[in-house]
Amino acid sequence: MSISDDAASRREQYRNPVGQFGTQSGVNEPSGVCLSTPETSYDDTTVDTAANNALRAAFWTDADEINEDGKLSAYDFSDHACEQMTQDLKDFYAQAGPIIERTGMSADHVGHNFWLTRNHHGTGFWDRELGDDGDKLTDIAQSFGEVSLFVDDDGKFDYE
Numbered sequence: 001m002s003i004s005d006d007a008a009s010r011r012e013q014y015r016n017p018v019g020q021f022g023t024q025s026g027v028n029e030p031s032g033v034c035l036s037t038p039e040t041s042y043d044d045t046t047v048d049t050a051a052n053n054a055l056r057a058a059f060w061t062d063a064d065e066i067n068e069d070g071k072l073s074a075y076d077f078s079d080h081a082c083e084q085m086t087q088d089l090k091d092f093y094a095q096a097g098p099i100i101e102r103t104g105m106s107a108d109h110v111g112h113n114f115w116l117t118r119n120h121h122g123t124g125f126w127d128r129e130l131g132d133d134g135d136k137l138t139d140i141a142q143s144f145g146e147v148s149l150f151v152d153d154d155g156k157f158d159y160e
Contacts, residue, residue: 042093046107050093051086053111058159061121062149066157078156085159088144089114096140099133117141 059074092114093100100110105128117124118141125137152158 042090042097047086047090047093049107050089050111050114051082053108054085054089054115055081055111055157057112057115058149059157061115061119063157066149066151072151072155072157076156078152078154078158080152081156081158092140092144096137099136099140103128103130103133103137105130113137114141114144118144119146 055077056074059077063072063074089111092110105113113124113128115121117126117138120142125134125141128134130137147159149157149159
């Protein structure tokens with residue numbers, strides 16, 4: 001599959017937005033934009049949903065600064081970005097799973113808040129009226145370190 005075929009496939013998976021943070025059809029399934037991870041204590045669909053919403057939050061918060069010509073869209077993340085965010089969220093769920101379950105926060109909200117909190121965007125887990133659980137989720141998310149979005153050599157969004 002060529003890069004352009006892959007991009008077209010990704011765009012197709014994101015048609016028909018739904019949900020507060022733009023969850024897309026196909027994204028909430030293991031065949032969504034980001035690759036599924038090996039079996040974890042949380043199913044692949046949960047991790048994929050969180051990872052996809054974290055990347056959508058990345059686009060929403062940071063893309064304007066590096067996408068001056070507006071040619072890239074929220075569908076244009078590198079395979080590395082998808083794989084790395086999936087791993088980051090898998091690791092986050094491994095550390096914070098019981099807290100997330102206790103709060104009842106959905107995977108799309110977890111992903112969105114993970115990106116915001118990790119990168120100190122002025123809102124996130126601590127700002128969701130979760131009390132001590134919000135503070136604990138904030139500490140865990142911030143332990144992953146702040147990252148920056150950039151456009152890679154193939155013209156895709158990535159982060160480091």
